[in-house]
Amino acid sequence: MIAFHNVSKKYGRHIVLNEVDFQIHPNELVVLNGASGAGKSTVVALLIGAEKPDSGSVEVDEVVINDMHANTLQLYRRKIGVVYQDYKLLPKKTVFENVAFAMEVCEEPVELIHQRVPEVLDKVGLLGMQDQFPNQLSGGERQRIAIARALVHNPTLLIADEPTGNLDEANVRSIVDLFRRLHMEGATVLLTTHDPLVHSLLPGRILNIEAGKII
Numbered sequence: 001m002i003a004f005h006n007v008s009k010k011y012g013r014h015i016v017l018n019e020v021d022f023q024i025h026p027n028e029l030v031v032l033n034g035a036s037g038a039g040k041s042t043v044v045a046l047l048i049g050a051e052k053p054d055s056g057s058v059e060v061d062e063v064v065i066n067d068m069h070a071n072t073l074q075l076y077r078r079k080i081g082v083v084y085q086d087y088k089l090l091p092k093k094t095v096f097e098n099v100a101f102a103m104e105v106c107e108e109p110v111e112l113i114h115q116r117v118p119e120v121l122d123k124v125g126l127l128g129m130q131d132q133f134p135n136q137l138s139g140g141e142r143q144r145i146a147i148a149r150a151l152v153h154n155p156t157l158l159i160a161d162e163p164t165g166n167l168d169e170a171n172v173r174s175i176v177d178l179f180r181r182l183h184m185e186g187a188t189v190l191l192t193t194h195d196p197l198v199h200s201l202l203p204g205r206i207l208n209i210e211a212g213k214i215i
């Protein structure tokens with residue numbers, strides 16, 4: 001489902017990815033491991049089309065992401081769920097509104113939004129908190145909002161860039177557990193981390209990124 005073919009990416013003279021090749025199969029759970037600065041977020045940026053490779057190609061479901069026009073890219077991004085370390089929530093919107101916003105920007109009908117948002121909030125265990133604001137919630141709960149938002153369009157691919165980076169151990173465990181469950185329900189999951197605890201909790205294949213190469 002995901003294929004990097006000979007992908008190179010540099011910023012200035014700094015080579016971050018050096019002819020990288022790897023594949024991730026449908027319904028696989030893969031952990032991308034690497035030290036800070038190794039290039040994990042760069043891999044994610046290439047996958048969502050936020051960055052383009054200098055050479056090589058990035059394919060998802062046999063479509064080359066780096067060739068996509070802006071319009072197609074927007075549609076493609078709706079089909080994947082992305083979660084970041086810093087949650088990227090809107091502080092002035094409630095839990096419900098944060099999740100609903102992802103549907104509003106896609107001009108989804110109001111009835112569908114009112115049906116779907118509680119469904120995904122229930123899935124992440126936040127149904128009772130829909131009228132709260134992000135700053136009234138814990139880090140683990142905030143990350144659950146972000147995960148709920150990533151799920152609104154029923155993505156088959158979930159990408160999480162150090163989703164537990166700001167969390168304490170109990171919350172790391174519960175967020176990892178949530179990704180495990182989503183994987184069991186059929187999603188393909190790519191999660192980046194350098195946390196040994198996450199590795200010990202997640203059963204998937206590990207890709208190590210080091211000195212521009214993936215091992």
Ligand SMILES: Nc1ncnc2c1ncn2[C@@H]1O[C@H](COP(=O)(O)OP(=O)(O)OP(=O)(O)O)[C@@H](O)[C@H]1O
Nearest residue numbers: 011012014016034035036037038039040041042043
């Ligand atoms: N937009 C950019 N412009 C210049 N250099 C960049 C840019 N984005 C990333 N880099 C550099 O590329 C390298 C890889 O960065 P990247 O963010 O992919 O690492 P990472 O593995 O995600 O690190 P971390 O664990 O700290 O998030 C770093 O040296 C970083 O400074």
Ligand SMILES: [Mg+2]
Nearest residue numbers: 040041161162
């Ligand atoms: Mg990063």
